[in-house]
Amino acid sequence: MSVQTIAGTTETIQEFFTRFGAGDLTALLDLFTDEVDWNVPGSATVPWTGRRTTKEELAAFFVSAGEEVETTERFEVDSIVAEGDTGVALGRFIHVIRRTGKKFSSEFALHIAVADGRIRLYHMFEDGAAAAEAFAA
Template sequence: MSVQTVANAGTTETIQEFFTRFGAGDLTALLDLFTDEVDWNVAGSATVPWTGRRSTKDELAAFFKSAGEEVEATERFEVDRIVADGDTGIALGRFIHVIRRTGKKFSSEFALHIAVADGRIRLYHMFEDGHAAAEAFAA
């Protein structure tokens, strides 16, 4: 899907494009999917480097870089369902990651709450098993 198509796309298509670009590892294209100011939050422990609030594209770039450096391999990543109502969507799925610094696996189901404006993501709230993430980062 091209950037122009995404700009005219609905919420479901924008969320699907997010997963496509995230999976491809194309940081520039991924960041283009977000508005300049974002309401971003990944709930969790302060010991997990990718958790917390962010609001700018520079902060998002740091998030994606950190996640890429911290996660050695994704053994599994599945999106089970995307449900959209107007400009708001929810994605449900599951994943298994391996954390580089400890070699431990981190397995979780997730819910991702996204809101879209003009084909761009303006709100991104990720809910995952924060306890399991913190355990995977513990030495």
């Protein structure tokens, strides 16, 4: 299967959100380089936090996020700013953690770097304390 790359950094970030929202794991993973610098700082009690570097690790993240989180109330990207191969997306969301039924709301900043239309760096910043609280029974 050939990988279709996206023209620019802003378009790549927009396409990430489109594919993530559609739940198409194969298409989503195609947006990433074979090795990626992925980091979501947070608590060890939150399954999606931590560092990842391979597509297998990313696939496990996306599957876990789909199983653990319901985002029906709100997910908004307020702005995407890009310069060269680096971009930042700012937004907000409200998640419901399925295993506890607790809501987790946060603003977020997503730092992405792109190489040849594919994501090589993904650093997500959200309210880690609120996430850990939502996972606490």
